[in-house]
Amino acid sequence: MRRIYTPTSAASGVEDVLKMLEGRWKLIILFHLFDGNVQRYSDFEKLIPGISQKMLAQQLRQLEADGIVARKVYPQVPPKVEYRLTEWGQALCPALDALLKWAEQKEAFHPSEHADDASA
Amino acid sequence: MRRIYTPTSAASGVEDVLKMLEGRWKLIILFHLFDGNVQRYSDFEKLIPGISQKMLAQQLRQLEADGIVARKVYPQVPPKVEYRLTEWGQALCPALDALLKWAEQKEAFHPSEHADDASA
DNA sequence: CTGTATCCGAGAGGATACTG
DNA sequence: CAGTATCCTCTCGGATACAG
Numbered sequence: 001m002r003r004i005y006t007p008t009s010a011a012s013g014v015e016d017v018l019k020m021l022e023g024r025w026k027l028i029i030l031f032h033l034f035d036g037n038v039q040r041y042s043d044f045e046k047l048i049p050g051i052s053q054k055m056l057a058q059q060l061r062q063l064e065a066d067g068i069v070a071r072k073v074y075p076q077v078p079p080k081v082e083y084r085l086t087e088w089g090q091a092l093c094p095a096l097d098a099l100l101k102w103a104e105q106k107e108a109f110h111p112s113e114h115a116d117d118a119s120a
Numbered sequence: 121m122r123r124i125y126t127p128t129s130a131a132s133g134v135e136d137v138l139k140m141l142e143g144r145w146k147l148i149i150l151f152h153l154f155d156g157n158v159q160r161y162s163d164f165e166k167l168i169p170g171i172s173q174k175m176l177a178q179q180l181r182q183l184e185a186d187g188i189v190a191r192k193v194y195p196q197v198p199p200k201v202e203y204r205l206t207e208w209g210q211a212l213c214p215a216l217d218a219l220l221k222w223a224e225q226k227e228a229f230h231p232s233e234h235a236d237d238a239s240a
Numbered sequence: 241c242t243g244t245a246t247c248c249g250a251g252a253g254g255a256t257a258c259t260g
Numbered sequence: 261c262a263g264t265a266t267c268c269t270c271t272c273g274g275a276t277a278c279a280g
Contacts, residue, residue: 017223018147024273027138041242052274057243067230078241079280088229095218102215103137109208110187144253161262172254177263198261199260 020066025051025059027099030089033069034096038084068092140186145171145179147219150209153189154216158204188212 021027025048032039032047039047044056060083063069068089074080085092141147145168152159152167159167164176180203183189188209194200205212 013226014151014220014223015148017226018219022142022144024142028135031134053243054245054275055273058273073242077280079243081242086229088225091225091229092222095215095222098215098218099138100134102212103134105208105211106133106137109206109211165262173263174255174265175253178253193262197260199263201262 020062020068023059023062025055026063027096029056029059029063030068030085030092030096031100033083033085033089034093036084036090038082040083041081044083063089140182140188143179143182145175146183147216149176149179149183150188150205150212150216151220153203153205153209154213156204156210158202160203161201164203183209 021030028048028051029044032044041056041060044051044060045053048056060069060071064071067086070084070086070089072082072084074082141150148168148171149164152164161176161180164171164180165173168176180189180191184191187206190204190206190209192202192204194202
């Protein structure tokens with residue numbers, strides 16, 4: 001019995017959890033929190049050039065509400081806020097890592113899709 | 121050096137690959153193809169009650185175009201079409217598995233969030 | 241520095257009808 | 261059976277301005 005995914009028993013819960021990772025920036029944000037990394041709001045802005053403040057704040061809030069990311073505010077001026085993975089969030093690292101490895105394997109299965117035109 | 125994710129070198133490629141998994145149904149579909157499972161169009165309709173035909177076909181096409189899912193058409197009537205993971209798609213299984221394990225760990229970190237009403 | 245508020249366009253996704 | 265076509269709605273996400 002190699003079945004790992006049982007639709008009737010797990011699907012409902014799995015879909016819920018999966019939704020927490022949806023959105024254009026969630027995974028990207030999480031990757032930058034990988035491995036215990038701690039980032040500030042402004043760090044993300046630098047690390048993820050394409051993201052808007054609205055999206056960054058919004059995604060961060062959702063991640064926080066879902067218990068994946070922890071937000072720590074330092075009561076000082078100017079404000080300082082740190083983001084890091086919660087315990088459960090860190091449990092996501094193996095999956096993040098597997099995803100990364102999969103991404104890297106793309107070249108192995110689809111070599112030089114945008115071939116080297118250097119030879120021309 | 122424990123860094124696994126290198127923004128400057130991998131981000132561009134990783135984001136691309138990550139996009140292939142975005143969308144409300146992609147992962148769900150993939151989970152049903154887990155472990156070498158082969159499914160027909162109508163199987164998915166039964167397995168994923170909430171999905172519309174449009175979305176099912178569309179997501180399947182994209183997955184196919186991205187080289188994650190293979191589509192096999194049997195030239196007969198009535199038509200028969202089978203879907204399965206490509207080689208690269210199967211390389212996703214470890215990640216899918218890790219995601220599943222993570223989802224299951226939710227209870228461990230957030231026990232009985234919707235408390236047992238059976239006691240009432 | 242770390243956000244929030246508002247407006248706006250694009251596209252995701254749903255419902256329904258139709259076809260080879 | 262396995263889709264496609266069309267329409268419609270709603271949310272996602274970007275841009276800009278403002279605030280504690």
